Structure formats: C-alpha cells, structure tokens
Amino acid sequence: MPMAPPLPDLTGLSLADIAALAAAKKLPPVESWDPAHCGPSAMRIARDGTWFHEGSPIGRMAMVRLFSTILRRETDGTFVLVTPVEKLTIDVEDAPFVAVELKTEGEGEGRSLAFRLNTGDLVMAGPDHGLRFETAALGPIPYLEVRNGLDALIARPVYYELAHLALAESAEPAGLWSGGTFFPMAGTS
Template identity: 45%
Template sequence: MNSGNQDAANPLKGLSEAKSGKGPPPVHLWNPPFCGDIDMRIAQDGTWFYMNSPIGRKPLVQLFSSVLRHDADGNYYLVTPVEKVGIRVDDAPFTAVRMAVEGEGQRQVIRFETNVEDEVTVDAAHPLRFAPEEGTGGLKPYVLVRAGLEALVSRALFYDLAAAGVVQDGWFGVWSSGQFYPMQKASEIGLGP
C-alpha cells in the first residue's frame, strides 16, 4: 500500500468509532481520504481473507462488512469516518446462505440471510437479478442487500429458489413482495410454447 499515513496499514483503525448503534453505520455519508489498498479479499464463497489468510472470527468479518462500500468507480472500500481503504471482491461481497419462502403466487415473500447475518426481504428496494454464469450457460442469482452491495445466492439455495418459480407472461421466475423477478424465457427451458 502506498500511503503517507502510517495508520492506513491498520484496517481496524476507526472501526470501533464506526460501529455504534443498530444497523450498519452511514458509510454513504462519510468522505474520508483514500489511504490506499490493503491486502484484503472477499472470495466468491464469501470467505474474507487478510494477507492471504482467512479471517476466522465471524464478529470481525461482520464488523468489516458493516463498513463496506461499493462506490461508483466499481471498487469496494472499507470506510470509516477517518479513512477509506480499497479491498478486492471476487464476485459479490456477501453470500445468501439461508432462504425462507412464505405464501405463494403474487403474495409470495422470499427472505434471505447472508453469511454475515444480514436479513433481506426480496422487494422493490432489494431486488433479485440473474446474471449469466461464465463458462456454464447457467444463471447466477444475486439479491441487493444494501447500497450497491449484493449477495450471491448459493447454488443450493438457487435450486430452492427455482422450486418456488412459476411461469408469468412467457418467463420463468419468482414472485416476492408483489414483484415478479424473471429468470429465463419459459420456452428456453421447455416450459412454454
């Protein structure tokens, strides 16, 4: 990391002040100086690494995740009131690891819990999206957790999500909170004309 700030090498600096109260801190309101990149990475499976070693303490991962921000430049940063450091994210910063489905049809509601224990109800503010999976021809589902931060829905949950799907206007997809989230044209998977 290239920085004149000696404290920038310590990713814990400022986190104790940042994490207070309930819910994630207002990182979108903070505009501290950029202090460089640190050797931190979030793997596709949601594992956080610091200097190529997995961070095994879940409370520490939750603390870091609470000050994570995805900026308009496409990069991910840990942001505190006093500094901003860049980290690498292989795919999405979070992984959806649990799912609950209540109701059916247009009244169906889908909820996810992430690997850092964020709870998300799929709705207009937290939509699902389906992206092509490179090299397989399959789909990868994502749910918006907060402010540009998504969770990749795990493969096992994707099967459960597909089991909750229906055909609507020529598309196969799922309903949640009165919104329909299309996955694929029904005709492409043998469910329509």
Template identity: 50%
Template structure:
C-alpha cells in the same frame, strides 16, 4: 488499518475497532455519507464463496467479518472500500461481497439471509438480477450497491417454488415475493 485488527490471537483495542463496534451497536453506519481521505489498499480479499482473507489467510473470527461488512462500500469507481469517518482503504472483492445462504417465506415475501447475517427481503427496492442477459447466476441487492450471490442450494430451493410466467413474450421461470414476480431465467 493494521494487522492487529484481524489477527486472531492478538486483537488489541484501537480507536478504529472501538469506533466500528460503537457504530455496529447503533445499526449499520452511514458509510455512504462519509468522505474520508483514501489511505491506500490493504491485502484483504472477499472470495467468490464469501469468505474473507487477510494477507492470504482466512479471517476466522466471524464477529470480525461481520464488523468489517458493516463498513463496506462499493463506490462509483467500481472498487470496494472499508470506510470509517476518518479512513478509506480499498480491498479486493472477487465477485460480490456477500452470499445468500438461506431463504424463507415470511408473510408471502421471500427473505434471504447472507453469510454475514444480513436479512434481505426480495422486493422492488432489493431486486433479483441475473448475470449473462438473464441466463446466468442470480444476485440480490443487499444494500447500497452491495449484492449477494445466491448460493446454489438456495437457487435450487427457489426453482422448486417457481412457476412458469410469460415475460416480454418469453416463457420464464419466476418466483413470487409479495405481489411481484422475479425471473430465475428463460425456459428454452
């Protein structure tokens, strides 16, 4: 990938950009099925608050961030990569790549929206987890080992709808989505 792909004032069509846009129009690309050669690391970073940077500068084009987010993959080696059928480049992710910025109830299910527009239904396939042995930051699985950190404001909204439940002989604050309860942490 070249600097041209993320430069705001000189975005030029390239085969990679055209490929990504074509794939985006068809839905999420099957990045987990692609096995291109590793092309190295680029100076792209996803910060804890969810904003993306290239060479230390924020990527200001929301559409470009959304496009890159569709070809993001978290591999078994613990690293994050932008992947196309012909390229695989490593990027830096400070925590997790996404932030859940809102939540709404739809047909008795909690639906989160991420900073890049993904909609995630809290269910057993896309569960909630807490860091630090059930006492820390909440995360939700978005897709294929890619998680979203629950934004603080969204967390407080979840707390306001939570109820106390006994889980493994511990009193926990839980939220319900569909027929299942998910813990927001132990009550001390």
C-alpha cells in the same frame, strides 16, 4: 470477551419476524463519510464469501460482520472499507456477500422471500432488494441486492430452491414474486 449472540434460526421465525429483524439492523452511515483514500487494506473477499487478510482467512465471524458494516461500493465499481477518517480498498472476487439460506411464505403475487447472508444479515427480496439472474457459460448466476450497490451471490442450493418454486408456479416468464415485485429468472448479459 463476550460472545456474539447466536444468529436466529429462520425456520422458527415468521417472515414478519424476519422483516422486523432486518429493518431493526442499524448500519453506520458509510455513504455520508468522505475521508481520503489511504491505500489497499490487504483484505479480499473470495467468491464463496470467505474474508481474507494478508492471505489468511479471517476466522472470527464477529470481525467479518463488523467489517461488512463499513463496506461500500464506489461509483467506479471498486469496493472500500470506510470510516469517518480513512478509506481502504478491498478486493472482491464476485459479490461481497453470499445468500446461504432461504425462507418463503405465500405463493404467486403474495409470496415473500427472505434470505440469510453469510454474515448473518437478513434481507427481504422486494422493490428495494431485487433479484437478478445473469447469464454465464456455466448457467445462470443469481444475485440479491443487499444495499447501495452491494450484492449477494445466491448460493447454488438456494438458487435450486428458487428454481423449484418458480417451476411449481409455472409463471410465464419463469420467475418469482416477493414483496409485490416480480423477478424474472431469465438471465441478463
């Protein structure tokens, strides 16, 4: 069985290269599929981004990547895995993805932020992929909008990188620009 191609190293790519890779990724048209609901999938996505099936972690990253392409959020807030012929509920503890790596170019209004997700997907923050920071008892919880109601929890080390960049720019309110959009880091409840 052929191995999946290695994920590109963000450090060797420009943001233009990353944007082109992100734009080239074709996803199935899950929003247009409307099969009957078939029940639970016996799958779960943990807060740390680990995918489980029947209580055991899915060890093959290629399988996780494949399942992530047919993931959809329903209007009632639930998550499903959907194909043209079936729809199965999947439990998601927080967000279905985790942003695990950051690359930044520019500064101020000219800054661009690119994120790698735990699935290997690349997302450029901007008007179509917003950043938000929710207030919680233990501190802010940062998220990146991935697609159609699916978010990525921003891993704590990546959040610290964002906070460092925001502090260095001294914006008021504290926040960052990416793709021509300003994202305040003040939490929302």
